Amino acid sequence: MKRGDLYRVFKGSSHDPKHSRVFVIVSRQVLIDSRFSTVTCAPVYSNFDGLSTQVPVGIEEGLKHDSAIHCDELISIPKFKLTNYSGTLSETKTTLMNKALRIALEVD
Numbered sequence: 830m831k832r833g834d835l836y837r838v839f840k841g842s843s844h845d846p847k848h849s850r851v852f853v854i855v856s857r858q859v860l861i862d863s864r865f866s867t868v869t870c871a872p873v874y875s876n877f878d879g880l881s882t883q884v885p886v887g888i889e890e891g892l893k894h895d896s897a898i899h900c901d902e903l904i905s906i907p908k909f910k911l912t913n914y915s916g917t918l919s920e921t922k923t924t925l926m927n928k929a930l931r932i933a934l935e936v937d
Contacts (some may be wrong), residue, residue: 891916
């Protein structure tokens with residue numbers, strides 16, 4: 830398990846109407862490797878509105894269709910739920926995600 834990995838999570842959130850959703854891990858690697866039980870993730874939705882906090886992803890990342898990482902909607906997910914690996918972000922997409930996260934969190 831590493832930063833930038835995408836996992837399909839079944840019923841990731843109690844308010845999500847979908848049966849499953851893909852999430853990308855955004856936590857730093859030291860936290861992922863620790864005994865801490867959760868990691869911070871960003872959801873992947875099929876809609877892309879062109880916001881600076883959204884990163885387009887698709888088949889290259891192991892998805893079925895074009896989608897977008899929504900960095901404004903971060904949630905903590907227990908590591909034990911991250912079992913259905915879908916793919917991983919390229920270095921370019923990881924750089925775009927880092928920029929989107931900085932914008933979403935207003936950090937330089």
